[in-house]
Amino acid sequence: MKKVLLIEDDVVLRENTAELLELSGYQVETASNGRVGVEVAKRYIPNIIVCDIMMPELDGYGVLGALSKSDITKHIPFIFLSAKTERQDIRKGMNLGADDYITKPFNEEELISAIESRIAKVAILREQQLENPTYENAEDSQDEIRTLNDLKNFFDDNGKVFKYAKGDLIYEEGNNSNFIFLIRKGVVKNFKFDHDGKELTTNLYQEDELFGYTSFMQNIPYQESAMAIKDVELVGVSKHELKDILDNNHKITLELIQLLTDDLSGARDQLLDMAYSSVNKKTASTILKFAEKLNNKSGEPIKISRNDLASVAGIATETLIRTLSSFKKEGLIEIEARNIKILDIKKLEQIN
Numbered sequence: 001m002k003k004v005l006l007i008e009d010d011v012v013l014r015e016n017t018a019e020l021l022e023l024s025g026y027q028v029e030t031a032s033n034g035r036v037g038v039e040v041a042k043r044y045i046p047n048i049i050v051c052d053i054m055m056p057e058l059d060g061y062g063v064l065g066a067l068s069k070s071d072i073t074k075h076i077p078f079i080f081l082s083a084k085t086e087r088q089d090i091r092k093g094m095n096l097g098a099d100d101y102i103t104k105p106f107n108e109e110e111l112i113s114a115i116e117s118r119i120a121k122v123a124i125l126r127e128q129q130l131e132n133p134t135y136e137n138a139e140d141s142q143d144e145i146r147t148l149n150d151l152k153n154f155f156d157d158n159g160k161v162f163k164y165a166k167g168d169l170i171y172e173e174g175n176n177s178n179f180i181f182l183i184r185k186g187v188v189k190n191f192k193f194d195h196d197g198k199e200l201t202t203n204l205y206q207e208d209e210l211f212g213y214t215s216f217m218q219n220i221p222y223q224e225s226a227m228a229i230k231d232v233e234l235v236g237v238s239k240h241e242l243k244d245i246l247d248n249n250h251k252i253t254l255e256l257i258q259l260l261t262d263d264l265s266g267a268r269d270q271l272l273d274m275a276y277s278s279v280n281k282k283t284a285s286t287i288l289k290f291a292e293k294l295n296n297k298s299g300e301p302i303k304i305s306r307n308d309l310a311s312v313a314g315i316a317t318e319t320l321i322r323t324l325s326s327f328k329k330e331g332l333i334e335i336e337a338r339n340i341k342i343l344d345i346k347k348l349e350q351i352n
């Protein structure tokens with residue numbers, strides 16, 4: 001029977017998850033905080049560890065760091081379990097050596113699948129090493145870029161640094177697409193102009209996201225313009241350099257295809273919203289989207305121009321202003337100059 005160590009400070013979640021794992025055929029040991037978790041891991045030597053991030057005494061990052069320093073625990077597969085969904089938190093965990101990252105709330109299938117695949121992976125690697133003592137573990141190869149996270153680390157380590165102030169144009173539609181960018185800090189919008197000269201925001205990108213990829217392989221001009229809507233710091237890698245990476249690291253190609261697919265899906269959903277949603281829903285959805293992209297903390301205002309809100313929502317600025325006024329009267333938001341403060345996020349999410 002495979003052994004799982006579950007490190008989670010929430011009593012109800014810990015007990016429910018442990019029961020779920022036991023019903024799935026695992027032997028489960030639990031720990032209520034990170035410090036206890038490290039002690040149990042060294043004594044229990046589980047087949048896999050599932051660990052929360054935000055915990056008292058020692059957080060999940062600290063647990064992973066401590067176990068990575070011990071010869072008896074450093075090779076145990078490690079899965080983070082947390083409500084923290086920001087990309088920078090995911091990258092931090094993966095950079096420290098975690099094998100996977102599951103966000104709360106999760107379903108049984110998602111958790112069991114992650115555990116089974118990681119245990120199976122370890123078993124396969126061990127068999128390969130036994131069959132061929134000279135076999136080089138792909139996990140230990142530092143030169144191969146295997147995942148999107150590895151690619152972003154390459155951008156961080158080798159990319160050219162660009163800095164733009166709020167309102168600066170990063171590139172214009174029709175420019176040669178020499179670089180693909182990773183955002184280290186700030187927020188960027190892509191936009192186009194229609195035949196009447198009206199600006200339409202086509203996408204928003206935040207910290208730790210890639211943009212500027214009209215084509216990963218061909219020198220197709222940028223199909224949109226890009227502007228900083230907060231002070232930004234970018235790192236760029238040239239198309240030529242990226243082509244070499246893709247030629248030598250085929251595993252990352254599928255992740256980039258998925259990235260393009262997700263962008264196309266997002267653009268489709270945005271077009272459908274613009275075509276069929278009510279003005280109120282378009283406005284509410286756009287406010288929530290900006291709050292997400294600007295990493296808005298609960299209770300803090302977002303600073304965004306009415307024109308940007310209108311262009312993303314696909315409505316006239318005058319219509320947007322009237323809708324914002326009605327939201328203010330209903331107690332959903334507060335407005336002061338260019339600042340919008342969300343007062344009732346649940347009601348905004350429920351607007352049809």
